[in-house]
Amino acid sequence: MLRRKNYFKQLLLSLGLVLFAFIGLLGTITPVHAADNSLQRIKQKGVIVMGTSPDYPPYEFITKVNGKNKVVGMDVQVAQQIAKDLGVKLEIKQMDFDSLLVALETHKVDMVLSAMTPTETRKQSVDFSEPYYHARQSIIVRKQDKRLYKNKDSFKGKTVGVQTGSLQQNLANKQMKGTKKKGLTKVTDLILSLETNKIEGIVAEDAVAQAYVANDSRLASIDAGFDLGGDETGTAIAFAKHSDSLVNQVNQSLDKIKAKHLTKQYLASAGKYMATNTQNVSMFHYWTYFAKGIGYTLLITAIAVVIGIILGTLFAMGRLSKRTFIHYPAVWYIEFVRGTPLMIQVMFVYFGVGMLWNNIPAFFAGVVAVALNSAAYVAEIIRGGIDSVPTGQVEAARSLGMSHRDAMQTVVLPQAVKIIWPSLGNEFISLIKESSIVSIIGVTDLIYQLRAVQAATYRGVAPIAVAMIIYFIITFTLSRILNRAERKMQHD
Secondary structure: OHHHHHHHHHHHHHHHHHHHHHHHHHHHHOOOOOOOOHHHHHHHHOEEEEEEOOEEOOOEEEEEEOOEEEEEOHHHHHHHHHHHHHOOEEEEEEOOHHHHHHHHHOOOOOEEEEEEOOOHHHHOOEEEOOOOEEOOEEEEEEHHHHHHOOOHHHHOOOEEEEEOOOHHHHHHHHHOOOOEEEEEOOHHHHHHHHHOOOOOEEEEEHHHHHHHHHHOOOEEEEEOOOOOOOHHHEEEEEEEOOOHHHHHHHHHHHHHHHHOOHHHHHHHHHHHHHHHHOOOOOHHHHHHHHHHHHHHHHHHHHHHHHHHHHHHHHHHHHHHOOOHHHHHHHHHHHHHHHOOOHHHHHHHHHHHHHHOOOOOOHHHHHHHHHHHHHHHHHHHHHHHHHHHOOHHHHHHHHHOOOOHHHHHHHHHHHHHHHHHHHHHHHHHHHHHHHHHHHHHHOOOOHHHHHHHHHHHHOOOHHHHHHHHHHHHHHHHHHHHHHHHHHHHHHHO
16 A cells, blocks of 8 residues: 555656656747847748638638649738738648647747737737728528527527637627627537527628628528727737737738728639539539548558557556666656547647747647557557466466566467457557547648538538548448457467
8 A cells, every 4th residue: 555655656746847847848948039030030931831720711711723622712812912022932831720829829830810800818929910801790690590680689598609719709708798608619610500500690700601691591690780999800910929020011011902902802702712612512522622531541540550559569568667767657658648638639749849849740740649649548458468468377488498578579468469459459440530639730631621621612511421421431441350350360
């Protein structure tokens, strides 16, 4: 009992030291803001990176151009004009809306254009350009319910949907008292919730509301009637703190855009792409989206499985080791990884570790996070299998003159593999499904492509059904293969 107490004390102390050291490390890499070189840095590298969440037509969404998926919309054309004026190339990075400011703060992107509003809260973390577009606020409702609602005050006692972290969420919280709010990251998910009667309306910008209403005959919109004022109602571009020179230069481009009323042209151009997307909304027409998602999902899983088995075996051996300096680090790693969500681990690798390696690719970060997570679970599976082999097997091997290493390799592990094979198979199958979490950092796996099809076609359920069937086919096929291998091992 005393030994167990000492073990937990050492574990807690070690985790505390690790956390303290990590916080200290973050403190040391926090940049000291000296002279502003933001504009010079962009011109030197010749590229300006735009972060966006392309699920918000007509501002940003995905369409097919010359057979390839491409991010288009008003915000993209604004960014193209800025890049042209700066004399640099434009690069677009896609990720979830609520990850964009984190990407900006960790320098994964140089600017964020995603229909973002310069709220006072956001201004504490990032710099903003001048607003380049002002929009009214609307509420999307089911067409048959339009006669029931006049404005925001009509929804008392009802549930409305808002995009998490958006201006619309702030407005709804402040001015729609007595109304329940349902926050979701994706507008496509809000539309699906509305169509399936989970909510009664969606607070959205007028341009977004009109885009969905124009392409879905089941929807309608009403004027929200919010009390708007100041620049907090406008759409602006976000930059990292202390980027004055870059912000000032970009403001000159925005002045040109506003003087020539180019946003109207950009919206008209976006409307043409939206019309093209909805000419054929059959899921077969978007098979290339799903095919690309399948490819990335299988590739991520395959790499993660290989790395997970190698590292899992090492950590399992480490946990079984009697050497303290090997045993405890293995235990700490396994317990820590199993005690934290995979989503947090993915974000930590991409944004946290990315502070040391600024250009870490999203795909690489996703694979590493999934592989490291799998390694912890594989380690416990292997350890359990080894412990299941009777100790008499090891004693017999040692009595024949085998070393402990030889006994493990030739006697214990072959028997353990037969024992753990079903559990390993379940881990591999789970990995295929769990790898979908990498979509939050912009990796174009199957879930990411599913959302792209939803945004392009304005159809909520059909893309989900297709993705569900694809996942089932993949996992069912893999389970059959694993079961056949298991039967073969039992006969050997």
